[in-house]
Amino acid sequence: MIKTIAILSITLFFSGCIKDVKPWEKETLAKHTMQQDGINPIQKQFEEHIYFSKEASKGGNGVAGGGCGCN
Amino acid sequence: MKKLITSVLLLTNLYAYEKGDIISENMAAHLGCTDNKIYVIDFFASWCGSCKKEIPLISKANTQIDSSKVQIIGIDVDKDVNKGISFQNTLKAENKLNFKVINDPANLIISEFNPVGMPTLYYIKDRKVLSIITGAVDNIDEVILNDIKEMK
Numbered sequence: 539m540i541k542t543i544a545i546l547s548i549t550l551f552f553s554g555c556i557k558d559v560k561p562w563e564k565e566t567l568a569k570h571t572m573q574q575d576g577i578n579p580i581q582k583q584f585e586e587h588i589y590f591s592k593e594a595s596k597g598g599n600g601v602a603g604g605g606c607g608c609n
Numbered sequence: 610m611k612k613l614i615t616s617v618l619l620l621t622n623l624y625a626y627e628k629g630d631i632i633s634e635n636m637a638a639h640l641g642c643t644d645n646k647i648y649v650i651d652f653f654a655s656w657c658g659s660c661k662k663e664i665p666l667i668s669k670a671n672t673q674i675d676s677s678k679v680q681i682i683g684i685d686v687d688k689d690v691n692k693g694i695s696f697q698n699t700l701k702a703e704n705k706l707n708f709k710v711i712n713d714p715a716n717l718i719i720s721e722f723n724p725v726g727m728p729t730l731y732y733i734k735d736r737k738v739l740s741i742i743t744g745a746v747d748n749i750d751e752v753i754l755n756d757i758k759e760m761k
Binding site for chain 2: 562
């Protein structure tokens, strides 16, 4: 019983650290600087060009689906 | 009992308006949805790319609807109200925004609706949520016009 209460208390205590970001709070996340390619998308294209020419392949470098519908 | 549960959920910010729900009297008064028109509530922000694409189309739909029966209201959720107003003025100058907009810098309106994505459209009649469209939709103007036709 004490164990259960302790586990529940710890779980509740640490759940206070979790705060979900609401869709209307994603202004900063929507900025170009927050994109994986960084501030300059040309840099990403350049790196991909080198990567694909070295590997003699194309594709397989991303993930499909998802999207938050915000951008 | 149901009211109590709703109040508790509203306080804990877990509640979201779903299809068939009745919006609060205070919210209806704040939005100006007090008569029996169909209200189309569009949540948008200046930083939201899909919203930018949809607003001109929603404005296009606004020119084709009977304003005595349907009203479109935009809710700008930009936290910086000046940024929001500047965004709206830019759109207005280009004739891409022709519906009433309420600024919600404190995010009180959107927090009560609590949509899962942006942009989101709510159809409301007699304070009842008739339908919800979440996320970017192609040809949203045609979608709105068709939805309204079916709701009448």
